[in-house]
Amino acid sequence: GQQLNQSPQSMFIQEGEDVSMNCTSSSIFNTWLWYKQDPGEGPVLLIALYKAGELTSNGRLTAQFGITRKDSFLNISASIPSDVGIYFCAGRAGANSKLTFGKGITLSVRP
Amino acid sequence: KAGVTQTPRYLIKTRGQQVTLSCSPISGHRSVSWYQQTPGQGLQFLFEYFSETQRNKGNFPGRFSGRQFSNSRSEMNVSTLELGDSALYLCASSFTGDEQFFGPGTRLTVL
Numbered sequence: 001g002q003q004l005n006q007s008p009q010s011m012f013i014q015e016g017e018d019v020s021m022n023c024t025s026s027s028i029f030n031t032w033l034w035y036k037q038d039p040g041e042g043p044v045l046l047i048a049l050y051k052a053g054e055l056t057s058n059g060r061l062t063a064q065f066g067i068t069r070k071d072s073f074l075n076i077s078a079s080i081p082s083d084v085g086i087y088f089c090a091g092r093a094g095a096n097s098k099l100t101f102g103k104g105i106t107l108s109v110r111p
Numbered sequence: 112k113a114g115v116t117q118t119p120r121y122l123i124k125t126r127g128q129q130v131t132l133s134c135s136p137i138s139g140h141r142s143v144s145w146y147q148q149t150p151g152q153g154l155q156f157l158f159e160y161f162s163e164t165q166r167n168k169g170n171f172p173g174r175f176s177g178r179q180f181s182n183s184r185s186e187m188n189v190s191t192l193e194l195g196d197s198a199l200y201l202c203a204s205s206f207t208g209d210e211q212f213f214g215p216g217t218r219l220t221v222l
Contacts, residue, residue, distance in 0.1 A: 048209065
């Protein structure tokens, strides 16, 4: 079945640093989404991407839909303590397909 | 617009019992998806309902079932509970199935 790969499982950065995460798949997706989950809460949608090559920003967050449609990247610039959480990528292959999630990356930010 | 609501937020059951969880989607959203989240396993897809029809189904045993009502509200039921069913159950709603918005989840503990 379709799988999304996110690694590493955990990332540790210093406050103020930039961080990049990527998400890869062996299958093509037509939609890529990035979510952030805080402890005890449901995931919150950060950015949605619909077109290969698309680059979209949301404040300090920037995400890109890979040209091959098999990957996506999320960049967080000038990290702050509230960026701590689990970041999930998700992809959808077609109109009636389910949304497939990666296993997530836990981000820790040292003050 | 009110967000996705899930009830109850917390539930404790014993093995062998059954449980019903409820999800009210964002007004106007026709798609409701359910996920099981456990530490280390990420978000496991259970099923998706769209306009009262099950559109997609994950790889869970038949003990897990769901339904959607004409007002788009959805319920999921787990029968003959097992210890391994302890998890955070998340519901997400979407207009088309792409951008999914999550509720806070129901934390189920099976003793």
